[in-house]
Each structure stands twice: as structure tokens, then as C-alpha cells.
Amino acid sequence: MRKERKAQFKFNRCLKLFCFFNFQIGPSYFVILNGIDGIREALVERGDDCAGRPEMFIKSFGAGGKGIITHSFDSDLQEQKKFALRSLKCFGLEGASMEARIKRESISLAELLLEKAGEAIGMARYLQLGTSNVICSVTFGERFDYNSGQFQFLLDQLDEQFYTNPFKYLLQIARIIPKPLRKRMSWMDLASPAEKVLGYLSKVIEEHHTKFNPDCLLDIIDAFLLKQEQHKAGYFENRGESAKSFNNEQLKYLLLDFFLAGTETTATTLNWALLFMIRFPRVQDKVQEELDMLLGKDPNAVASMSDRRSLPYTSATLLEIQRIRPVAPMGTPHSTIRDTCLHGYELPKGTPIITNLWSVHHDEKYWPNPEEFVPSRMLDEDGIIIRPYSFLPFAIGPRACLGEQLAKLELFIFFTTLMHRFSFSSLQGQPMPSLEPHLGISMTPKPYKLCITQRL
Numbered sequence: 246m247r248k249e250r251k252a253q254f255k256f257n258r259c260l261k262l263f264c265f266f267n268f269q270i271g272p273s274y275f276v277i278l279n280g281i282d283g284i285r286e287a288l289v290e291r292g293d294d295c296a297g298r299p300e301m302f303i304k305s306f307g308a309g310g311k312g313i314i315t316h317s318f319d320s321d322l323q324e325q326k327k328f329a330l331r332s333l334k335c336f337g338l339e340g341a342s343m344e345a346r347i348k349r350e351s352i353s354l355a356e357l358l359l360e361k362a363g364e365a366i367g368m369a370r371y372l373q374l375g376t377s378n379v380i381c382s383v384t385f386g387e388r389f390d391y392n393s394g395q396f397q398f399l400l401d402q403l404d405e406q407f408y409t410n411p412f413k414y415l416l417q418i419a420r421i422i423p424k425p426l427r428k429r430m431s432w433m434d435l436a437s438p439a440e441k442v443l444g445y446l447s448k449v450i451e452e453h454h455t456k457f458n459p460d461c462l463l464d465i466i467d468a469f470l471l472k473q474e475q476h477k478a479g480y481f482e483n484r485g486e487s488a489k490s491f492n493n494e495q496l497k498y499l500l501l502d503f504f505l506a507g508t509e510t511t512a513t514t515l516n517w518a519l520l521f522m523i524r525f526p527r528v529q530d531k532v533q534e535e536l537d538m539l540l541g542k543d544p545n546a547v548a549s550m551s552d553r554r555s556l557p558y559t560s561a562t563l564l565e566i567q568r569i570r571p572v573a574p575m576g577t578p579h580s581t582i583r584d585t586c587l588h589g590y591e592l593p594k595g596t597p598i599i600t601n602l603w604s605v606h607h608d609e610k611y612w613p614n615p616e617e618f619v620p621s622r623m624l625d626e627d628g629i630i631i632r633p634y635s636f637l638p639f640a641i642g643p644r645a646c647l648g649e650q651l652a653k654l655e656l657f658i659f660f661t662t663l664m665h666r667f668s669f670s671s672l673q674g675q676p677m678p679s680l681e682p683h684l685g686i687s688m689t690p691k692p693y694k695l696c697i698t699q700r701l
């Protein structure tokens with residue numbers, strides 16, 4: 246427990262001292278924003294001014310400004326985000342097909358886990374198998390077999406990318422280390438796991454080119470190829486639309502962003518959820534009671550998103566998990582795209598900004614005893630889910646998470662399916678796994694094992 250307090254202290258110290266401060270690493274200045282008001286001011290009121298990505302982040306992340314996450318804030322990005330959102334809707338989010346896809350995936354995952362009942366297992370990889378398959382099936386039309394060597398290889402790259410030490414990451418984006426030395430330190434190169442995934446994506450795109458049928462679009466790659474063809478054929482001329490940003494490199498990095506951002510964040514949130522369930526068995530019991538009331542004892546019954554209101558305690562538990570352990574505690578770095586003013590300070594164009602989302606979720610003004618896990622704080626006196634003010638797991642504003650809707654759907658369906666079918670407990674005779682986070686690019690639980698018991 247002492248260690249857990251230490252981690253909490255490291256984050257909170259920033260919050261208690263300043264809501265705005267800047268510091269320098271090597272040649273680079275950063276501004277760190279703490280607390281909901283400062284962060285809202287930057288991401289909403291001055292959202293467009295602060296919607297850039299720092300030059301060093303763009304370069305060090307390997308994508309060189311392509312894709313979405315590291316793209317500069319310009320008309321090409323708007324075009325790509327519009328396309329990405331439309332495609333997500335088109336291939337499932339609008340209507341029930343995405344929900345059906347996630348339900349099927351959650352059942353497949355539950356079946357795999359059934360074989361592991363009674364064993365001591367780590368859940369991180371299993372959860373990645375489920376969440377990644379959802380994103381892979383919409384983006385490149387392929388749902389992998391869980392035993393596929395190719396799938397395991399891709400997920401290994403993901404672990405390497407996200408488990409990176411944040412200090413190493415800051416050094417990397419601050420460009421302290423001279424270029425010739427950096428080149429020799431391949432272990433520091435954030436781009437290398439991403440490059441391995443890109444190699445695979447290039448092959449998938451190639452295959453799509455050979456099978457492409459404009460009358461039968463199966464996934465996001467097909468939709469992208471159609472845009473490219475239409476652009477070449479002059480289809481967008483005089484239509485007030487354009488597709489100039491639809492080139493081959495952009496497609497590769499768009500898919501990479503979907504794969505990286507779409508798998509790890511959701512899988513890690515679920516991994517935290519199961520860890521909190523074994524640390525707080527009474528919360529687990531209450532969630533299961535609520536699920537049994539709705540779904541009965543049928544092991545094949547799966548909750549739908551429309552059941553959310555009938556499952557207030559379960560929904561509140563998920564919200565509380567996202568509050569207490571936000572997987573992206575520092576968001577993604579922003580930068581000012583023009584001179585602007587924040588919190589009374591003038592910031593020149595190009596100033597990197599870090600948004601401390603952890604501070605938003607642990608601010609005592611809004612969350613009494615913030616390090617206590619209390620799902621009921623997400624419910625009002627009538628037991629209805631509240632809309633918390635100081636709560637930004639997906640950030641906000643023009644660079645907010647593009648996959649928020651998909652992520653919420655996945656979290657709800659995977660969590661309810663697993664909790665209904667299984668009970669999760671710590672290993673007998675072993676110390677309880679720690680709630681202290683491992684800080685990489687995302688905030689993950691330290692590796693831990695649990696025991697699964699079939700309930701139904």
C-alpha cells in the first residue's frame with residue numbers, strides 16, 4: 246500500500262503546486278496543465294490554438310506527421326478525421342452491426358477463457374486479442390484466429406511500443422540525445438515496433454489493391470482506395486469536396502494509428518477493471534448481481550448498450566475505473582499553432598503542452614478521497630449515472646479521441662460478458678496484486694495473474 250501512495254503522490258504533487266507550469270528538458274520547453282479548468286481552457290476555449298502536435302513528438306513517433314495522431318492540425322487532418330469517423334460509422338458504429346461484432350468477439354474470448362478456468366493467468370494478452378480483433382476486422386477486414394503467429398507478433402510490437410518507460414519517451418521527444426548517438430541506441434527507438442507493424446500493413450494494403458471491387462467495399466482500406474480512385478478520376482472537382490490527402494503513405498499510418506490507439510487503450514482499461522474486481526470483491530458481487538437480474542443465468546446471454554440504464558452500478562464501476570486509472574494519464578502532447586494566451590500567460594506559437602488528465606481525475610475538489618475506489622460516486626441520489634464534470638478519459642476538443650464511441654461500446658460489452666460468465670479472484674496464498682501503475686506511454690497495471698472461475 247505504501248508503494249501505491251508513492252505513485253499517487255508523484256502525480257498529485259504537480260496538481261497541488263501549480264495548475265500551470267513550464268519546464269525545460271534540454272533545448273525543449275514544455276507547459277504542463279493541471280486540473281479541469283486549465284485543461285478545458287486549452288482544449289476547448291482555445292481548442293484550435295492548441296490543436297497542434299509538437300514537432301519533436303511528430304518526428305520521434307516515426308509517423309512523420311502522417312496518419313491522425315501525429316498529424317498537424319490542418320485541412321488534410323480534417324479530411325482524414327471526417328473519413329475515419331464516417332468509415333467507422335459505415336462499417337458498424339451506426340446501426341447494430343458493430344455491437345453485434347463486439348458481442349461475437351466477447352463470446353469467442355469467453356470461450357477461450359473457459360479453457361483456462363482454474364489456472365493462474367495474466368489477462369493482458371487475452372484482452373488484447375479481443376479488442377484488437379474488433380479494430381482489425383473493421384480496418385482491414387480480417388479477424389485473426391487467437392493462435393495466429395502473425396497476430397501474436399503484432400501484439401508483441403504493441404506491448405513494446407506502449408510499455409516504453411515515460412522518462413525514455415520524454416528524452417526521446419525532447420531531443421536531448423545527439424542524433425548520431427540516437428541512431429546507435431536502437432533500444433531507444435520508439436519507431437521500431439511501429440515499423441514492424443507497418444511492414445505487415447503494407448502487405449495487407451497490397452492484397453486489397455489486387456482484390457479491390459469498388460461495388461463491394463468490405464472495410465476501411467477499401468473505402469480509402471475508392472476515395473483515391475475517385476480523386477484520380479476528378480470525381481470531387483466542383484463538388485466542394487477534396488481527397489488530396491488520400492495517398493498510400495497516409496493509408497498505412499492511418500491503419501497504424503487505428504491499430505495502436507484502438508487496441509491498447511481499451512484492453513488496458515479492461516485489465517484495470519479486472520484487477521479492481523479482484524481487489525474489491527464486494528463490488529464484483531454487486532456487478533454480477535445486477536447482471537444476473539438482467540440476463541438471468543443463461544451463459545450465452547450478452548448485454549446490449551441499450552441495457553446501460555438497467556445496469557447503473559455496472560456502468561458506474563466502469564466510469565470509476567476510467568477515473569481512478571486513466572490509461573492515458575498525460576493525454577497526447579499538444580502544441581500551440583499560433584501565439585495564444587492561457588491562464589493569463591502568453592504562449593508563443595509552437596509551445597508544447599502536456600495535459601495532465603490524471604490531475605483532472607484526482608482533484609479533491611471534485612473527487613473526495615480520490616485514490617479510493619468508490620463506484621457509487623458516479624451515481625446520483627436516485628441511482629442514475631451522473632455526467633461527471635472533472636472527468637476526461639478521452640480528452641476533449643478538436644483533438645479528442647476519435648474512437649471514443651467505439652471504445653465505450655467495447656468496454657461495456659467485454660466487461661459485462663466476462664463478469665456475467667466468470668468470477669475473478671486473486672491467487673490463493675499469493676500477495677494481492679498491486680494497484681500501483683506501471684508508467685509507460687500508457688498507464689498499465691504491473692503484470693499480475695488471477696484465477697478465473699466459471700459462474701454459469
Ligand code: HEM
Binds near residue numbers: 511576639643
Ligand atoms: C478506453 C479507450 C480509449 C481511451 C481512454 C482513449 C484516449 C485517448 C486520448 C486521451 C487521446 C488524446 C486526445 C488529445 O490529443 O488530447 C486519444 C486520441 C486518439 N484516439 Fe483514443 N482512446 C481510446 C480508444 C480509442 C480507440 C478504440 C480508437 C480507434 C479508433 C482510438 C483512436 C484515437 C485517435 C485516432 C486519436 C488521435 C486523435 C487526434 O489526434 O485528433 N482511441 N485517445
